[in-house]
Amino acid sequence: MRLQKHEHLYQLTFMPRLFPVNCYLIEEKDGLTLVDAAMTSSAASILSAAETIGKPIRKIVLTHAHSDHIGALDKLKKALPHAEVFMAETEWKLLSGEFSLKANEPPIKGGFPKNIQTKPTVYLTEGDRIDSLEVIAAPGHSPGMLAFFDHRNGVLLAGDSFQLRGGMAVAGDIRWRFPFPAWGTWNKELSIASAQKLVDLEPKLLAVGHGDLLHNPVPKMQQAIQRARKGLNSHA
Numbered sequence: 001m002r003l004q005k006h007e008h009l010y011q012l013t014f015m016p017r018l019f020p021v022n023c024y025l026i027e028e029k030d031g032l033t034l035v036d037a038a039m040t041s042s043a044a045s046i047l048s049a050a051e052t053i054g055k056p057i058r059k060i061v062l063t064h065a066h067s068d069h070i071g072a073l074d075k076l077k078k079a080l081p082h083a084e085v086f087m088a089e090t091e092w093k094l095l096s097g098e099f100s101l102k103a104n105e106p107p108i109k110g111g112f113p114k115n116i117q118t119k120p121t122v123y124l125t126e127g128d129r130i131d132s133l134e135v136i137a138a139p140g141h142s143p144g145m146l147a148f149f150d151h152r153n154g155v156l157l158a159g160d161s162f163q164l165r166g167g168m169a170v171a172g173d174i175r176w177r178f179p180f181p182a183w184g185t186w187n188k189e190l191s192i193a194s195a196q197k198l199v200d201l202e203p204k205l206l207a208v209g210h211g212d213l214l215h216n217p218v219p220k221m222q223q224a225i226q227r228a229r230k231g232l233n234s235h236a
């Protein structure tokens with residue numbers, strides 16, 4: 001596991017060379033908020049990173065419920081029984097098999113584990129605050145995808161709305177050196193609209209599920225949106 005720090009944010013990267021998966025610890029006054037829960041095998045490293053930082057994990061927040069973002073949740077909840085768990089209701093419904101599509105919506109792709117036991121304490125909706133983080137609805141990659149914006153320093157935690165590994169892209173726009181986020185994307189058109197919404201926040205740092213931290217990301221986010229729009233038109 002690799003650990004990188006930027007102000008209040010710690011990026012934890014698992015399997016950095018093969019299939020790099022990030023999750024994040026956000027430092028608040030009285031504890032840490034974990035954003036995403038990586039893979040099942042990541043639990044012990046996440047707990048030891050919190051120990052190194054020296055604050056307890058009080059909140060676990062999920063961008064979406066794909067198995068490389070929620071994998072360690074049950075193990076972490078067992079180790080941290082008092083930690084509150086936050087996610088979008090839509091993502092919980094996808095996990096529990098209660099989700100149904102509306103007319104004209106594309107089919108759901110795979111990637112949602114079926115064995116998660118931990119129920120969320122709180123369902124999140126746009127505009128909610130988890131200490132310093134504001135909840136932004138960013139559907140597209142997954143139907144209930146959320147992003148989180150830290151108002152203290154302009155850090156945007158975008159989950160898989162964008163990828164940086166294998167070339168920067170909006171979710172659904174395929175990069176052949178790392179095609180997995182695109183393969184897992186539910187609705188590319190919606191994901192482009194959400195990407196535009198995220199760039200309008202004018203983040204100072206972009207932190208995603210797959211790839212390194214990106215400082216001053218706005219110009220590259222705009223380029224990625226243009227690239228994705230072109231791809232959409234050429235397939236129309």
Ligand SMILES: [Zn+2]
Pocket residue numbers: 064066069141160181184
């Ligand atoms: Zn995903």
